Amino acid sequence: MNGYAMKYATTDQSDQNELVKEHVSLVKRIAYHLVSRLPPNVQVDDLIQAGMIGLLEASRNYNASQGASFETYAGIRIRGAMLDEIRRSDWTPRSVHRKVRMVAEAVRGIENEKGRDARDHEVAEVLGLDLIEYHKILQDAVGCRVFSYEDPGLLGDTQEEATISSQPKQLGPLEVLQNEDFQQSLSVSISGLPERERLVMSLYYDEELNLREIGEVLGVSESRVCQIHGQALIRLRARMTEWFPKNKEKK
Numbered sequence: 554m555n556g557y558a559m560k561y562a563t564t565d566q567s568d569q570n571e572l573v574k575e576h577v578s579l580v581k582r583i584a585y586h587l588v589s590r591l592p593p594n595v596q597v598d599d600l601i602q603a604g605m606i607g608l609l610e611a612s613r614n615y616n617a618s619q620g621a622s623f624e625t626y627a628g629i630r631i632r633g634a635m636l637d638e639i640r641r642s643d644w645t646p647r648s649v650h651r652k653v654r655m656v657a658e659a660v661r662g663i664e665n666e667k668g669r670d671a672r673d674h675e676v677a678e679v680l681g682l683d684l685i686e687y688h689k690i691l692q693d694a695v696g697c698r699v700f701s702y703e704d705p706g707l708l709g710d711t712q713e714e715a716t717i718s719s720q721p722k723q724l725g726p727l728e729v730l731q732n733e734d735f736q737q738s739l740s741v742s743i744s745g746l747p748e749r750e751r752l753v754m755s756l757y758y759d760e761e762l763n764l765r766e767i768g769e770v771l772g773v774s775e776s777r778v779c780q781i782h783g784q785a786l787i788r789l790r791a792r793m794t795e796w797f798p799k800n801k802e803k804k
Contacts, residue, residue, distance in 0.1 A: 569612040569613060570612075572611075572612040572615075572623065572627075573605075573608055573609060573612050576608055576623075576624065576627055577605075577608075579608070579624065579627060579628060579631065580601055580604040580605055580607075580608055580631055581601060581604075583600075583604060583628065583631050583632050583635065584597050584600040584601045584604055584635065585597060586761070587600055587632070587635055588600060589763045590757075590761075590763045590764070591639075595639070599638060600635045600638065600639075602638075603634045603635045603637070603638035604631040604632075604634055604635050606634050607627075607630040607631040607632075607633060607634030607635070608627055608630070608631055610630055610634070611623070611626055611627035611630040611631070612627075614630075615627070649690075649693045649694070652690050652693070652694075653690070653693075653694045653786075653787060653790070654790075655680065656676060656680065656687075656690055656691075656694070656787050657787050657788075657790045657791040657794075658791070659671070659676050659679045659680055660676055660787055660788055660791040661791035661792070661794065662679070663675050663676060663679065664791065664792075670747050670788070671788070671791075673687060673688075673784070688780050690783070691779070691780040691781075691782075691783030691784050691787070692776065692779045692780055692783055693783070694783035694784075694786055694787055695779055695782050695783045695786065735796060738793055738795075738796070739789070739793065742789050742792045742793055743789065745792070746785055746788060746789070749771070749781055750781055750782075750784060750785035750788065751785075752771070753767060753771075753778060753781045753782050753785060754782070754785050756770060757782060764778045764779055764782070765778075
């Protein structure tokens with residue numbers, strides 16, 4: 554074990570404090586990267602606070618013998634803590650969740666009947682909305698969905714529907730199987746999306762571009778990218794109903 558790894562393998566409190574001080578900039582970097590992809594009502598200070606907790610946990614639990622550098626390990630824990638904070642806070646109004654479920658049901662009905670991708674005007678007509686109202690729902694649907702393809706929270710409504718936490722932990726055999734099944738089902742569903750929706754999902758979740766950057770790639774406005782992203786999420790939800798138990802509305 555080299556000197557750098559030996560330093561980070563210690564459990565001494567003073568060394569843990571030094572680790573935290575050295576990596577505060579990492580917390581801020583991750584927070585500002587995430588907030589650029591979130592709605593404006595999400596405060597970067599909230600993400601930094603959550604990320605600091607993740608960094609503290611990383612300084613206590615890091616084991617250099619596992620092979621990963623401390624920065625790599627801490628980055629995972631920091632980002633996971635921020636995503637968990639997003640889930641807990643759930644800045645998206647409950648009315649938006651209700652409308653998303655309503656649109657997903659309409660999309661599912663149209664696609665089952667027609668045997669092809671549902672079109673915007675068809676969904677709007679079924680819901681008795683004009684296209685402006687429908688596109689607003691699509692934009693709202695994006696909400697705080699900044700999770701990875703591997704996370705069931707990507708398509709869920711609330712923290713309770715995200716069955717696997719972003720924080721590293723020991724999963725039981727059933728959870729491992731559920732996670733693998735979700736990834737496989739999601740991969741198949743994504744491959745069946747219309748080309749532009751599939752491209753937006755790849756640029757947003759794989760390449761981690763923000764909406765403005767994706768708009769520059771596609772040659773469309775940021776608001777249009779938001780609509781396409783929302784449509785993709787709703788279409789995926791409509792095609793993966795087995796992963797989402799019926800929710801009872803809370804008053």
